Amino acid sequence: MxxxxxxxxxxxxxxxxxxxxxxxxxxxxxxxxxxxxxxxxxxxxxxxxxxxxxxxxxxxxxVPRWHFPMLADQARNQAYAAAIAAKVRPGDIVLDVGCGAGLTAMLAARAGAQHVYTCEQQPLIAEAARQVIARNGLADRITVISKWSHEIVIGSDMPEPADVVISEIVDTVLLGEGALATLTHAMGALAKPGARAIPETGRLLAQPVEAAHLAQQWQPQNAEGFDLSAFHHFANVAQITPGEFSASPPRSLGPAQELFTFDFTRPSIDPGHSQRRLTCAMPGTLHAVLVTFEMQLAEGIAVNNGLASDGHWGRTAYLMEAPCAVKTGAVVSLTAQHDAAQLSLSIDSTRPAATAPQPAQDSDAAIWLNPAWAVPQDTTGPWLPPAPSQDRPTIPSQAAFH
Incomplete structure (x- = not known):
């Protein structure tokens, strides 16, 4: 050498x-x-x-590491390219929320937008996006605004409201990156009445799964002969990376059922509540309820992170407190709730086939929370790294950098 x-x-x-x-x-x-x-x-x-x-x-x-597998996700990129080509018209003013490397903004310019305004609050990322856009010859048609979208002012940052709002600011359960609040503001304050949106809708789905590897990884019963069960309450919600999911995919025990739907063209931050009964279509061991999403970007164009998807999105599984054997026809009763940024899910009961479900007692419900952890945005106090669902980095203290 x-x-x-x-x-x-x-x-x-x-x-x-x-x-x-x-x-x-x-x-x-x-x-x-x-x-x-x-x-x-x-x-x-x-x-x-x-x-x-x-x-x-x-x-x-x-610069969150998820940017890179996201940019390498060809199925996701092709779906967004097709949806943007279908919905952006010549002469449109486009607002792209969450610039990243600038890909969706450049797709909008290629589709014929008169001008694209794309916002990115992280200055390092915004600066890099400007370089990417300039190298692709689109600096005169795309403006990178180094702000949060809710800080954008029409008449100052943008000359007029947008005809189209593009975003890809969802986590594994659609909520954790603050998409509902962000898009509620964007569609109401930064877009023209009747503006088009990409994505258009999203829905959350739940299904019972057998996942012995997942249960062993997140809730190992023992190690070297020692009982570890008292530690398990720290890991009721498993955040599964794409690599982990691909290496040991869960086995579906029954069809997915819809928990919630979201209209991104008319978004709302109102909370939601639903109760569902998941039916097992085959026997097995119930280890978890897997929650996935589907998003319609445009008519006939969708992306998802379901069992068959090999995209860059991870998955969220709500683990059973104790795995249980189920037969064909067994019913899993659950309650799901969400606010503008978080999802909670509780398993109310698991009953054999042909047994009528009884009302769940609150004292018996095991609530499984999926919080979007808040990170202080200051430069003085100690810094904690963001949870996997956090969509934007905050400013850490100088001490954390050193």
Missing amino acids: PALPAQSPAAAVDADHLVALAKATALGDGGLQTARLLNEALALDPQHHEAQILRERLYQTF
Whole structure:
């Protein structure tokens, strides 16, 4: 292996100085100045160990890792491209909520939009999106607004309301990234009456599944002869990555039933409540209730994260407190509730076939919550990493970066 080129002593001193400045720089700008200083240090000394480590830590803090498998999800990309081509018309003003790398904004421009306004509150991501858009020759037709969508002002950030609102700001159960609240504001304050939306609708589905590997991974009964069951209450909700799901997919024990539907063209933040009886169509061991989604982007164009999907979205499974054997025709009664950003699901009873369901007693219900953890948005206190469902990074403290 050839030896790495030696850096001059002066360059090393300059790089050290730039790294010191980067470490002393506040992160209130979303990491922009810190990234610039570290990039300058690495331009002088490409092998500078501390600069490499700090830049990678900065990027992992501010640029969620889900961006990359999402951009590589060809089925998702093709579905959005088809829906945008079907719904965006020449001359349209388009609002793209959640710019990311700029893909959906560029698809809208390619579909004939007069101008696309795309918002991205994370400055590092917004800056990178501008570079992507410029390299694709679309800088004159796409404006990246480095703000949350609810901070956009018509007449200032956008000259007029949008004809089309595009978004892809959903998590594994549609709610955790604040899509309902964001789109309620966007469709009401930033779009023209009767504006088109992509996606149009979404629905949540629940089905009983057998998933021994999942139960063992999240609720192992013992290790080296020791009983671990008292630790299980910390893992009633399993967030399953696409890789984990593909390696050991659950087995469906019965058809999926709809829990909730959402109209993204006329979104609402009103809470919802539903009770369902899931029927097992085959015998097996009931380990969990799997919750998945389907989204219609445009007529005849949909995406989902169901059992047969191999896309980038993860899944959410609500684990049984104790797995139980079920026969064909067994009924699982459950209660599901949601607010603008969270889903809860409780298994009220599991009954054999032909046994009439009895009203669930609240004292017996095991409530399984799926909270969208809130992360303080300040630069002074300690920082905790966001939960997997968090859609946008917040500003961590300077101490957390170091």
